[in-house]
Amino acid sequence: MNPSSPNPEAASSPVVRLHDVHKSFGSLKVLQGVGFDVDRGQVTAIIGRSGSGKSTALRCIDRLERIDSGEIVVCGHRVDAPGIDLKALRLDVGIVFQSYNLFPHLTIEQNITLAPRSAKGLSRSEARSIALDVLAKVGLSDKASYYPEQLSGGQQQRVAIARSLAMQPKVMLFDEVTSALDPELTGEVLRVIEDLAAGGMTMVMVTHEMAFARKVADQIVFMHKGKVWERGGPEILSEPQTAELRQFVASDL
Template structure:
C-alpha cells in the first residue's frame, strides 16, 4: 500500500479552481518531484497535504490514516508531515536553537534537554552547530534554509514536503541546500518536493509529476519524463527549460 495517498483532490479560491482532481500515490522511502510552470498547483498541493489549506473534496491519507476533513488532529498530522517553504519562515526573534526546539517541546512533548540535544546533533550534521545561539538575520540565505530543514527534521517526520526551497537563494547557495536534500533521500526519507531544479529532480527523484492547470498531466520515472515526454504540453515545458539551461 502507498504510504501517502492523494485521491481526487479539489481546491478553489473563490471561483478559481486551483486543483482539479489530483490523485497521486507515494511509496515509503520514495522521492517524488513536482514540476510545472508557476501557477500549476504545486505549492497549493503541498499546503493541502499539511492542512495549511482546506480542500473542497477528495482525501489524503498518510500510512493509511486520513488526514483531511473534520476531526483531524493537526498536531498529530504535523508530527507525521513536515513542510519547508522557499521563504525559510524562521522566527526572527528566536535563536537558531529555539527555532528548532519549539515544535518538539510544544507539540512533540519532548523535554527541553532532549529537544536541544537532538537539535545540536542535527546542526552538527550540517556544520552549523556553531550557529545555535545566532539569530536568523545573522545567517546567509543558504544557512537559514538548512536550519529550516533541520527544524522540520527535528519532529522526525514520516513525510517531508519541500516547496521550491531553493527559489529564494542566490545561485552559489543552492548547492549546499540540495546536498542536504540529497543526503535525506539517500537516507530513505519519504519526500514530495516542488522544484524548478530539473537536474536535481532528474538525479534524486524516483517519480516525476508534471502539473498543468491543476492536474497531473504526466508522470513517470525521470528517464521517462525528461527523455521521452508523451504530452505536448510537457514537451513544450521541457523545451523551454532546456533552452534556459536548466536541464
C-alpha cells in the same frame, strides 16, 4: 474507528495518497482531479509552470488548505476527514517553505527546540540533543548560538530544514525551497535534501530545479492546468509523452 486515525494496516500502503482531489478558490479551479501515490522512502518531485497547482497540492497534503472533494491519506491519517487530528498529522509531516520563517529574536538552537518542547513535551536537554544532531545533519553544528540575521539565506534555509527534522517526521514536504537563493546557496540546500533522500526519507518537493529532480527524484509528477498531466520516473523528462511536457522541458534548457 475514527476516520482520521492512523490505520495499522497502512504500513504496506503508500505513505501519501491523493485521489481525485479538487480545490477551488472562489471561481478559480486550482486542482481538478489530482491523484498520485508516494511510497515509503520515495522522493517525488512535482513540476510545472506557475499556476499549475503544484504548491496548492502540497499545502493540501498538510491540511494547510482544505480540499473541496476527493481523498488525501498521509501516514494513515485521512486528511480530508472532518475530525482530522491536525496535531497528530503534523507530528508525522514536516514542511519547509520558500521563506525560512525563523524567529529573529531566538538563537538557532532555540528556533529548533521550540516545537519539540511545546508539541512533544521534551525536556530542554532532550530537545537540545536533537537540535545538535539535526544541525550536524545540515552541516551547521557551529551555528547553534547564532541568530538568524547572522546567517546567509542558504544557511537559514538549512536551519528551517533542521527545524522540521527535529520533529522526526515520517514525510518531508518542500515548497520551492531554493527559489529565493542564488546558485551557490541553492547548491548547499540541495545537497542537504540529497543526503535526506539517500537516508531514506520520504519526500514530496515542488521544485523548478530540473537537473536536481532528474538526479534525486524517484517519481516526477508534471502538473498542468490543475491536473496531473504526466507521471513516472525521471525518464519522462527525456521522453515526454505530451506536447505540454515537451514544451516545459524545452523551456528549461
